[in-house]
Amino acid sequence: MLTRKLFRTAWSYKAQFISMILMITLGMGMFLGFNMEWKTIEVDTFKFFEETNYADYRLYSEKGFTADDLDKIEGIEGVDAATRYLSVNLDIKGEKNKSLALDVSENYTVSTFTVMDGEAYDENGDGFWLSDKFAAANDYKIGDSLTLEFQGVEISGKIVGLIKAGEHMICVADKNQMMPDYNTFGYAYISPKKLRSVAEEKAKGNAREELEKSGVPAEMIDDSINELFKNGDMVDKALNQVYAQVNLISDLEKSDLEERVKDALGRTIMVSPKDDHVVYKESQGEAEEGKTMGSVLPVLFLLIAVLTMVTTMHRIATKEKTQIGTLKALGFKNRRILRHYTSYGLFIGLVGTGLGVALGYVVCKLIMSENGMMGTYFDMPDWSAAIPAFCYPVMGGTILLLTLISFLSVRQQLKGTAADALRPYTPKKMRKVFLERFRFWDKMHFGTKWNIRDLSRHKSRSAMTLFGIIGCMVLMVGGLGMRDTMSGFLDLLDNDISNYTTKVNLADNADLEQSKALCKELDGDWESLSGISFEGDTVSLDIVRNPNNLFNVIDEDNNRIDLSDEGVYLCLR
Amino acid sequence: MSIVKFEDVTRIYTSGEHELKALDKVSFTLDEGKFVVILGPSGAGKSTLLNLLGGLDSPGEGTITVNGRDISTLSDNELADYRAATVGFVFQFYNLIPTLTVYENVQLVSQIAPDALDAKQMIAEVGLTDHLHNFPVELSGGEQQRVSIARALAKNPKILLCDEPTGALDSETGVMVLKLLLSMAKNYGKTIVIVTHNQSIAKMADVVIRVKNGKIRSISEQENPMSADEVEW
Numbered sequence: 043m044l045t046r047k048l049f050r051t052a053w054s055y056k057a058q059f060i061s062m063i064l065m066i067t068l069g070m071g072m073f074l075g076f077n078m079e080w081k082t083i084e085v086d087t088f089k090f091f092e093e094t095n096y097a098d099y100r101l102y103s104e105k106g107f108t109a110d111d112l113d114k115i116e117g118i119e120g121v122d123a124a125t126r127y128l129s130v131n132l133d134i135k136g137e138k139n140k141s142l143a144l145d146v147s148e149n150y151t152v153s154t155f156t157v158m159d160g161e162a163y164d165e166n167g168d169g170f171w172l173s174d175k176f177a178a179a180n181d182y183k184i185g186d187s188l189t190l191e192f193q194g195v196e197i198s199g200k201i202v203g204l205i206k207a208g209e210h211m212i213c214v215a216d217k218n219q220m221m222p223d224y225n226t227f228g229y230a231y232i233s234p235k236k237l238r239s240v241a242e243e244k245a246k247g248n249a250r251e252e253l254e255k256s257g258v259p260a261e262m263i264d265d266s267i268n269e270l271f272k273n274g275d276m277v278d279k280a281l282n283q284v285y286a287q288v289n290l291i292s293d294l295e296k297s298d299l300e301e302r303v304k305d306a307l308g309r310t311i312m313v314s315p316k317d318d319h320v321v322y323k324e325s326q327g328e329a330e331e332g333k334t335m336g337s338v339l340p341v342l343f344l345l346i347a348v349l350t351m352v353t354t355m356h357r358i359a360t361k362e363k364t365q366i367g368t369l370k371a372l373g374f375k376n377r378r379i380l381r382h383y384t385s386y387g388l389f390i391g392l393v394g395t396g397l398g399v400a401l402g403y404v405v406c407k408l409i410m411s412e413n414g415m416m417g418t419y420f421d422m423p424d425w426s427a428a429i430p431a432f433c434y435p436v437m438g439g440t441i442l443l444l445t446l447i448s449f450l451s452v453r454q455q456l457k458g459t460a461a462d463a464l465r466p467y468t469p470k471k472m473r474k475v476f477l478e479r480f481r482f483w484d485k486m487h488f489g490t491k492w493n494i495r496d497l498s499r500h501k502s503r504s505a506m507t508l509f510g511i512i513g514c515m516v517l518m519v520g521g522l523g524m525r526d527t528m529s530g531f532l533d534l535l536d537n538d539i540s541n542y543t544t545k546v547n548l549a550d551n552a553d554l555e556q557s558k559a560l561c562k563e564l565d566g567d568w569e570s571l572s573g574i575s576f577e578g579d580t581v582s583l584d585i586v587r588n589p590n591n592l593f594n595v596i597d598e599d600n601n602r603i604d605l606s607d608e609g610v611y612l613c614l615r
Numbered sequence: 616m617s618i619v620k621f622e623d624v625t626r627i628y629t630s631g632e633h634e635l636k637a638l639d640k641v642s643f644t645l646d647e648g649k650f651v652v653i654l655g656p657s658g659a660g661k662s663t664l665l666n667l668l669g670g671l672d673s674p675g676e677g678t679i680t681v682n683g684r685d686i687s688t689l690s691d692n693e694l695a696d697y698r699a700a701t702v703g704f705v706f707q708f709y710n711l712i713p714t715l716t717v718y719e720n721v722q723l724v725s726q727i728a729p730d731a732l733d734a735k736q737m738i739a740e741v742g743l744t745d746h747l748h749n750f751p752v753e754l755s756g757g758e759q760q761r762v763s764i765a766r767a768l769a770k771n772p773k774i775l776l777c778d779e780p781t782g783a784l785d786s787e788t789g790v791m792v793l794k795l796l797l798s799m800a801k802n803y804g805k806t807i808v809i810v811t812h813n814q815s816i817a818k819m820a821d822v823v824i825r826v827k828n829g830k831i832r833s834i835s836e837q838e839n840p841m842s843a844d845e846v847e848w
Contacts, residue, residue: 043715043719043726046714046715047715050712050715053714054713054714086660088668143764286810365710365713366713367710368710368711369669369712370695371669371698371704371710372699372704372727372770373690373695373697373699373724373727373728374699374722374726374727460666460694460698461671461672464710
């Protein structure tokens, strides 16, 4: 009977009940949605990284790594797996403004990929395993031909598989690209055998050029080349230069690994942990950003929802006072009445939290799904919806808290005898407010005095309303401010830091004079990146010449720094 | 045979530093099956008296014995059991649960009263069978008070306590409600105590207790009480 009463009472107070349920739903939905977002990023990216053997460290050498170097690195205690690796951005022949990162994992133990469609990876394969997103964006299908241009050599083959790779989970051409654009940039893998044949072709071409320059008669060139490349040493040598990167899996600390690599190879090698790799760094950054978002704004939202519950439940309990008294007069015991009215809070808590979980799931999916906001940023096969463990006690705690709010609101009405409970609600005794001590009180408008007295009489309700409004304003200013901050940041990045439209990457062995001439012709600025050893650490040295201010650095206050020719500028972090 | 016995009952209400003596050493006895009217002006203490008799409140001093049991020292839970089993209330403003139907309002007491009577039968006896599934708001004042009477009697209490039961009704409806109340109390052999300031109702009572300033001014028994139809309002 009392259960029926619960539902009918809920219906009779539908505005209050719906607003309370809505607030809890929104509060819980936002809280869960934002927290599920970062947790899902962590879970899904970790799973994908595990599946594709994402490298913990990347070693870079301008001279390249030999097979012998790799053996030595694999032999380092604490290194679980290592591979020589190539990742180079290449243009697609016959396509305007379309390029691919071409990757090769020599022994395919590190930095592998997941085949979504087509042939499995084959170390002797002749085709391309192409990013499925790039294929979809550019209407490439399995069986289509693809030709890339690599240092004057064409790499041709058929697309044999469509893939997703952990190394390119955030597929950007370089650190300056903010968002992936699969219409213009994607990635592909080829087998080491295919790379070897490309390297051989290129090496033979270079040898032919050298022989021609040396004046070797044309009829002898082919024989000479065949002789030179008979045992494969020349190709190995060429490959050593091509493999400028070693990717490895290891739990060692960076400094420890650096030492061990230096000992093993006898030279300083730039060691870059995964934290510096754009994919890992950005995905972790997104998760961290989500954590911050999830721990501030939604918590505030939830708090406002709880405050709404406190004031509304108190008002309902006050309005129900006569009924509470009647039930008591009829002979219902206090605990039965308490149980009944407490179930209002439980009901609101359960329904609100239940709907909040559904809303949280929707919010999470809006952000974290292949077609969601993050779907344009992350490229991974599985999109789940993971709830952080601490959210379960928060959900349970919220339901308990709402139940407790109902309990306390009703208990207040049950205080005293049944005769007290039967009496209508009597407002608190009015006392003169503090301001009435001053003369200006008498000069105040009647309505103003009335309002001040009302505020003073309902101190806790006024304080809660004030807090609720402050919270809502914080949410609004925070939300809009975040958008403005982001657009300000993008302005800073696009106009003050990277003030250029096109970037030309030069090969390591590009001719210096030709490079300078090109820079002059394009009226550009130039920068050169190189790994150096600095106080025991390997750091990136960026040499910049920017008379046109196309590439700039800024100080703590976002002011552009005019680089002088003296000294070194260190990264603030 | 007496069913109610008040002995030197005092009830003082305190509000801050102020004290109000609502009842001052009140003593009387009531016999079973009688129709008793407690009469007095506003603030005389008659509602306090009814509250104490109904177990809605406890006295500061004195003892109240109902049906041979001292209720003045009962705990909250014991008082709830007493209210559930021994007394039925009819309030001035009916105090029906607005979210329960007529049937449910009457049926509700079966959850707490040990000897509850059939709800549908009680509703039929107050002539509201046609309104079984109506909500209180769909009924007139007189009909709501009849539901309230059915609810009070459905508990099968020893005593029916009525606080100004016709106070919110027009005279015609008031007479009808009183007639119903008296006939049902008689049919079921209940002691009925009505608190009112309406002198006319007193003419119908077997016993009239006059209260003023927290004290009993007089207790009079009427040999030939008037019927509801004879009373001039």
